[in-house]
Amino acid sequence: AQSVTQPDIHITVSEGASLELRCNYSYGATPYLFWYVQSPGQGLQLLLKYFSGDTLVQGIKGFEAEFKRSQSSFNLRKPSVHWSDAAEYFCAVGDRVTGGGNKLTFGTGTQLKVEL
Amino acid sequence: DAMVIQNPRYQVTQFGKPVTLSCSxxxxxxxxxxxxxxxxxxxxxLFHYYDKDFNNEADTPDNFQSRRPNTSFCFLDIRSPGLGDAAMYLCATSRDHGGHYNEQFFGPGTRLTVL
Incomplete structure (x- = not known):
């Protein structure tokens, strides 16, 4: 079964600093990978996704992520963090399921705090 | 704008009192x-509907059920909520007709409190 590990539960960065959130996955085939962001009390917003092709993917809000098959990683990066980026970030791997549709397996999330 | 809507955003129920959450x-x-x-x-x-076909996750408690009367609406029924069922419940949708994987779109969630 697939699994996702986000080793950092909390991360604090200063506004304007660069950011990297780590994500490692376990999956037998080429994975469908996602990063979602969740603000307090809100639903999940998709930041970016990787299905195939170029291993460096660009997302919304200035985020990017790089798929590295050899390391089973899909780390999220942003060159300069803004205070509004403070939120919880979830990495997820998708899989097709029997009967149609797909299933997202999420990591436990990384809580990002931004210091002004 | 096309979207996923969940009502209510906040739901309070009593221990053991059935509750229904809505998604459109x-x-x-x-x-x-x-x-x-x-x-x-x-x-x-917890589960998902592929068209009208219901697909339950193996570890979803029997206390949780779902209905999908039409394409646009889906309901989550909790027959006898326990304190451990207090959570955020998220509805999501995707377009799937076989072949390519398609992303899921999430609603804002319903926060359930059990007293």
Whole structure:
């Protein structure tokens, strides 16, 4: 079964600093990978996704992520963090399921705090 | 704008009193999902509908059921809520007709409190 590990539960960065959130996955085939962001009390917003092709993917809000098959990683990066980026970030791997549709397996999330 | 809508956003119920959460979508997606997200945890898939076909996750308690009367609406019924069922419930949709994998779109969630 697939699994996702986000080793950092909390991360604090200063506004304007660069950011990297780590994500490692376990999956037998080429994975469908996602990063979602969740603000307090809100639903999940998709930041970016990787299905195939170029291993460096660009997302919304200035985020990017790089798929590295050899390391089973899909780390999220942003060159300069803004205070509004403070939120919880979830990495997820998708899989097709029997009967149609797909299933997202999420990591436990990384809580990002931004210091002004 | 096409979207996934969940009502209510906040629901309070009493221990053992049945409760229904609602999800609707204007995306015309054929697949609808329900996730449970407990405090400080990752969302966990409870079940999903592929068109009219219901697909239950193996570890979803019998206390949780779902109905999908039409393409646009899907309901989550909790027959006898326990304190452990307090959580954020997220509805999501995707378009799926075989072949390519398609992303899921999430609603804002319903926060359920059990007293």
């Amino acid at each position: 979508q204007t995306l015309n997606h054929n697949v609808m999902y329900w996730y449970q997200q407990k405090s400080s945890q990752a969302p966990k898939l």
